[in-house]
Amino acid sequence: MNTLTQITVPVKEEVSQESQVIFDQLKAQMGMVPNLYATIGYSGNALGNFLSFSGNAGKDVFSKKEIEAIKLATSEANNCVYCKSAHTALAKMNGFSDEEAEQLRHATIADEKLNVLTSLAKEVASKAGHVSDETRERFFAIGYDEKALIEFISVVISVTFTNYTHALTQVEVDFPVVH
Secondary structure, rough: OOOOOOOOOOHHHHHHHHHHHHHHHHHHOOOOOHHHHHHHOOOHHHHHHEEEEEEEEOOOOOHHHHHHHHHHHHHHHHHOHHHHHHHHHHHHHHHOEEEEEHHHEEEEOHHHHHHHHHHHHHHHHOOOOOOOHHHHHHHHHHOHHHHHHHHHHHHHHHHHHHHHHHHHHHHOOOOOOOO
């Protein structure tokens, strides 16, 4: 009988010097190294590239609240407990209530702009980018342009990386768990 390879969260001494430096930066910024980031740290190259990409994705167009909304809806569509939990905590730090965070995850929030963003994120994630014309046009109808669409895709892709990483590693969630 085959046994499954258990992926464990590495400690600082188990990763490359490149990852160790990033772990120190994360700890200074966040007070911790989230388990998922530590696991990505098995590859210093992947961790550094991910943090750079994710940290810049969408910030030229969207507010922090809008970025969290996109990430929550994408993580819900990808059924990532880790990212739903982490981004719910971040959404609350950015002024959303628990109820609003849940509405963002399910694309049911009343705010029109956030509803458009979360509906598009949900559809992009669940249909590998092949969205309905109606969903796509709602995005443009509320005032976004082509640059915003590309920035939007970058946010979806950045959180999809962590969604998939958790799906494949199943490391322990170190945030208050949201199902």
